[in-house]
Amino acid sequence: xxxxxxxxxxxxxxxxxxxxxxxxxxxxxxxxxxxxxxxxxxxxxxxxxxxxxxxxxxxxxxxxxxxxxxxxxxxxxxxxxxxxxxxxxxxxxxxxxxxxxxxxxxxxxxxxxx
Amino acid sequence: xxxxxxxxxxxxxxxxxxxxxxxxxxxxxxxxxxxxxxxxxxxxxxxxxxxxxxxxxxxxxxxxxxxxxxxxxxxxxxxxxxxxxxxxxxxxxxxxxxxxxxxxxxxxxx
Numbered sequence: 001x002x003x004x005x006x007x008x009x010x011x012x013x014x015x016x017x018x019x020x021x022x023x024x025x026x027x028x029x030x031x032x033x034x035x036x037x038x039x040x041x042x043x044x045x046x047x048x049x050x051x052x053x054x055x056x057x058x059x060x061x062x063x064x065x066x067x068x069x070x071x072x073x074x075x076x077x078x079x080x081x082x083x084x085x086x087x088x089x090x091x092x093x094x095x096x097x098x099x100x101x102x103x104x105x106x107x108x109x110x111x112x113x114x
Numbered sequence: 115x116x117x118x119x120x121x122x123x124x125x126x127x128x129x130x131x132x133x134x135x136x137x138x139x140x141x142x143x144x145x146x147x148x149x150x151x152x153x154x155x156x157x158x159x160x161x162x163x164x165x166x167x168x169x170x171x172x173x174x175x176x177x178x179x180x181x182x183x184x185x186x187x188x189x190x191x192x193x194x195x196x197x198x199x200x201x202x203x204x205x206x207x208x209x210x211x212x213x214x215x216x217x218x219x220x221x222x223x224x
Contacts, residue, residue: 004157031210042118042203042214043158050210058211090157100146100165101207105157 002026004106006091012112013081021076021109023091031094032074033058033103034066036087043090049074081113117141118206120215128223133191135218137204140185144206144213149178149189152201152217161202162189194222 007022023032030051035043045058049068063085065077074093078085088110092103119138127133137147145166150158164171164178164187171178177190191198199222205212 035214040123040216042120042216043205043212044214045211048211059213092157100148100163101210101212102148102160102163103212105150105159107155107157 004091004093004104006089006106006109008109009107010110012114013078014114015082017081018077018079019081019111020078021089021091021111023074023076023093023106024072025074025091025093025104026072027093027095027104028071029093029095029104030071031096031101031103032068033092033094034064034074034076035090035092036060037090037108038087046076046089081111083113085111086113087111116216118204118213118215120202120204120218122218123216124219124221126221126223127194129196130193133189133194133198133220133222135189135191135202135204135220137187137189137215138185139187139206141206141208142182142185144208146207147178147180147187148205148207148212149176150203150205150214151198152203158203191220194220196222196224198222 033048034046047066052071091106094103148163149161152158201217
């Protein structure tokens with residue numbers, strides 16, 4: 001039982017390049033989330049999904065797209081990377097949005113855009 | 115507009131003593147509050163939560179207190195251990211989504 005895994009762990013991009021971050025969970029969770037963490041800012045929600053085939057915008061969605069084609073996977077895409085997207089990206093999942101909505105996090109992807 | 119604030123970036127305590135981490139919020143519509151712990155190069159891990167209808171929740175060495183009139187919550191760790199050294203985030207839930215504070219780095223000295 002791996003929980004939440006993220007690929008890749010590190011990446012360096014040049015401005016304008018594109019990439020996709022992959023998140024996978026093996027807990028059969030319905031809800032999945034993408035966050036970014038910047039120094040002094042805590043974690044901010046980029047996009048989230050309440051089930052297979054559905055996605056919704058979070059607090060900071062601009063410049064990102066997501067897809068949830070399979071229940072266990074949630075992809076985050078950057079079509080044209082910008083230096084402002086240099087950050088640590090965390091994926092999370094939860095069983096539902098009820099109760100405390102305890103979310104389980106992956107180990108993170110550190111992205112640098114030069 | 116920061117709805118969840120952790121005003122102390124860092125806290126240092128001696129092993130065996132109490133650690134108190136604080137969090138303030140502005141939106142009275144939050145229905146749950148959670149604390150997460152994060153070690154370097156790892157993702158946050160859930161620690162403890164409290165419903166907005168409660169004022170205290172305990173789990174072993176960890177207790178969370180909620181003061182709704184002051185829009186303030188705190189996490190108490192007693193006794194503190196060196197392994198508790200980490201970044202602690204408070205988070206508040208509304209419409210199923212979490213809003214996180216900036217985090218407080220706790221250092222527990224042996």
